[in-house]
Amino acid sequence: MMGKIIAVHSYKGGTGKTLLSINLSAALAERGKNVCLFDLDFRAPSLSMLLRVDKAEHYLNDYLNNTSDIHKVLVDLSDRVGKKGKFFVALANPGTEAIRDMSAKDRKWEMRALARLLALRTPLLNDSGFDYLVFDTSPGLQYSSINAIVSADLVLVATTFDRSDVDGTRRMLRELYDLFEKKTEVVLNKVLEVSSKTSKEDIRTKLKDIYQVPLLGIVPCFCDILKAEGGTIFPQEKPDHPFTRILNEMADKIDGLP
Template sequence: MGKNIAVHSYKGGTGKTSLSVNLAATFVKQGKKVALFDLDFRAPSIFTILKCEKTKIWLNDYLNGICKIDDILLDVSERIPNAGKFYVGPANPSTSAMRDMTTKDRKWETHAFDRVLALRKNLIKEQKFDYIIFDTSPGLQYSSMNAIVAADFV
């Protein structure tokens, strides 16, 4: 059965994203099927770090309930040849999207938590992912707390 890992720190600039990307790559090199999600909505960077192809659908859209999880997963497996499968769920890096995510209320965050739990169930139980890794925002943001509560390891 697959595992969820949340990479978190209360302070920014501690290497959460670097650790998340390298942890995911390590598991992929071991032949595992891995999904890496950018829950750092205040400073999303996985899209840029992994030089992903442009997309019109983001993790933000999934959490807003306007698409399915499969719609946002980008297959970046070719980055690590002769290995497992590597998927990324990037957050929208636009300034307007970052601003929008900071204005969400508790009701929205509760709905987003339900979506994170559904994501976990879908990817682990139905799609047989070995690992889901959440790169979180620093501090006590709702999105970070949602990832921490949904994770098997933090």
């Protein structure tokens, strides 16, 4: 199977996008897939903190600035995450100056950055044998997010039932995703009540009517996930948790997509 690039996106912050990116990547690695997770949220990078990587020699910023090879950026966390498959991460620089620098990039730089993202297929998917590159994007319509979407084979949109999120996500799907003709699936997160198969089907029908795209999964609002504050990698640390079961179901679906 040819490797794929997955972009995980959201209309607004607070949808659980990064939590989904980390744990879905881990679920794929637990299936024996070779996965590399990228922090493309340059305005609020968090993967280094959540994955407890104190310092990297090179950052994704360096690769996009054309001052480092991508292989120097990758950090191997396979001994901690996804022991059946490889798990690497490409971190965004969390330093204040780096965040300011990335926030000030102009459109010409973003076009060059898009070319650098598109160029990842050969060294990583073809030559290094990664099955999935997972892009954790900035929320909203930042240039970096649009670049990630353009580069991706599949876009997962993390959303909630918050009214502003629903309205914004619907407009974003219609005005942006349709333009790029991207294969897109929605993950509905932080659902307060999913008590039966019937309620799940009702939610699926409602979401399909709203967004007109497939629903990859429904994630209830688990209190222990909130308490973990993103610090728990559920497929690795809590394999019997209901969230892990949902992640595995989503990983199965992704793995079965053409």
